[in-house]
Every structure is written in C-alpha cells, then in structure tokens.
Amino acid sequence: MKLILKSFAVFTLAISLTNCGEKKETDAYGNPVQEKSEVAAEPTVDPLLAKGQELFEGKGTCTACHKADTKVIGPAIKDIAKIYKEKGASIASFINEESKAIVDPSQYETMKANFVITKAMTAEERKALEVYMMSFE
Ligand code: HEC
Known part of the structure; x- marks a missing residue:
C-alpha cells in the first residue's frame, strides 16, 4: 500500500514538472488566453x-x-x-x-x-x- 502511494506521489510530481515546462498562456479554466495586442481598440466615434x-x-x-x-x-x-x-x-x-x-x-x-x-x-x-x-x- 505504501509503495502504491509512493509511486503515485512520484507520478504526480512528474506530471506537475512537465506542466511547468510548458509555456502556454491559459486562464483559470485552462482556455488559451489571447494576446492583449490582438484585441482591437474601440474606434472613437465623433x-x-x-x-x-x-x-x-x-x-x-x-x-x-x-x-x-x-x-x-x-x-x-x-x-x-x-x-x-x-x-x-x-x-x-x-x-x-x-x-x-x-x-x-x-x-x-x-x-x-x-x-x-x-x-x-x-x-x-x-x-x-x-x-x-x-x-x-
Ligand atoms: C429641395 C432639395 C434640397 C434639399 C432638401 C437640400 N438641398 Fe442642399 N442643395 C440642393 C441643390 C439643388 C443644391 C445645388 C445648389 C447650390 O450649390 O447651392 C444644393 C447644394 C448644397 C450644398 C452646397 C452649397 C454650395 O456651396 O454650392 C450644401 C452644403 C448643401 N446643399 C447642404 C444641404 C443640407 C445640409 C441639407 C439638409 C439640411 C440640404 N442641403 C437639403 C438641394 C437641396
């Protein structure tokens, strides 16, 4: 039982490490975040x-x-x-x-x-x- 827990802990650690390596910009829900510069500025209407x-x-x-x-x-x-x-x-x-x-x-x-x-x-x-x-x- 202890062994199973141990290997699970190692497994989780490994996953979190690989995740850290990725540099994807995601929001709290994991959806990709758009670059701010891509959002067009509101046109100013006279x-x-x-x-x-x-x-x-x-x-x-x-x-x-x-x-x-x-x-x-x-x-x-x-x-x-x-x-x-x-x-x-x-x-x-x-x-x-x-x-x-x-x-x-x-x-x-x-x-x-x-x-x-x-x-x-x-x-x-x-x-x-x-x-x-x-x-x-
Ligand atoms: C009954 C028809 C008629 C209506 C309604 C009318 N126009 Fe005209 N407009 C003309 C005609 C014909 C000319 C050409 C004569 C002239 O240049 O003054 C003209 C010319 C003009 C010109 C050029 C003036 C110049 O320096 O020669 C302007 C600016 C203009 N109209 C603005 C307006 C605006 C703003 C309105 C609404 C508030 C309007 N018109 C409504 C018939 C009309």
Whole structure:
C-alpha cells in the first residue's frame, strides 16, 4: 500500500514538472488566453458625426435631394465635401446663409428653400451636419 502511494506521489510530481515546462498562456479554466495586442481598440466615434447623420436623414430632410455619390436634385455629398475641402469652406456657414454657393450656384434657389429648416437649427446642429457631410470622400 505504501509503495502504491509512493509511486503515485512520484507520478504526480512528474506530471506537475512537465506542466511547468510548458509555456502556454491559459486562464483559470485552462482556455488559451489571447494576446492583449490582438484585441482591437474601440474606434472613437465623433458624437457630432452621428448627430449629423441623424439630422441629415431626419428633420433636415437633406436626403430628399442629396445622395452619397450621385447627383439627384442636389449635388452628391461626396462632390460637395470635395469642393468644400479644396476651398477650405464651411458648410455650417452656408446653411446659415452666411456664405455663398460654391458648388452649383445656378441651382442655389432650390437649396435656399431648405434654409428655413437649417437656420432654425442650433449652431451645434449645423456643425454636426457639416461634420457628417465632410466625412464623405
Ligand atoms: C429641395 C432639395 C434640397 C434639399 C432638401 C437640400 N438641398 Fe442642399 N442643395 C440642393 C441643390 C439643388 C443644391 C445645388 C445648389 C447650390 O450649390 O447651392 C444644393 C447644394 C448644397 C450644398 C452646397 C452649397 C454650395 O456651396 O454650392 C450644401 C452644403 C448643401 N446643399 C447642404 C444641404 C443640407 C445640409 C441639407 C439638409 C439640411 C440640404 N442641403 C437639403 C438641394 C437641396
């Protein structure tokens, strides 16, 4: 009996020694642990961007005339963003009737009708619309 216990002890010792030799990263349950660096960092979303999209598609009614990359009634958002970036102009100012049309002045009257909505917005809402439109490329 003593011999059996002894050999069992030796056996257990041997197993624990071999286990120590392995360098597998496991959690308390023995599941492999992922390297920290592999976990992607949370992308930081500009809160104005989400608000801008909501306004653009919602109470701004902008989607009725502006689509991402095709001209409908108004120019494509991508085209507007491109020109505004090139000229360093501000969409927030334009929709508050503080600056002139630089994309398609011949159709300005159609756009102007929508200023009833945008001028009633807060400056932050107009800025959110700008951030949203400028995010297109
Ligand atoms: C009834 C259709 C219509 C609606 C609704 C509309 N637009 Fe427009 N938009 C136009 C037309 C047409 C143009 C081209 C004329 C122009 O460039 O001013 C235009 C042009 C623009 C331009 C470029 C202005 C420039 O410098 O030439 C911006 C920026 C713009 N729209 C933003 C908006 C935003 C933001 C909204 C929603 C709050 C909106 N539009 C809603 C028709 C519309």
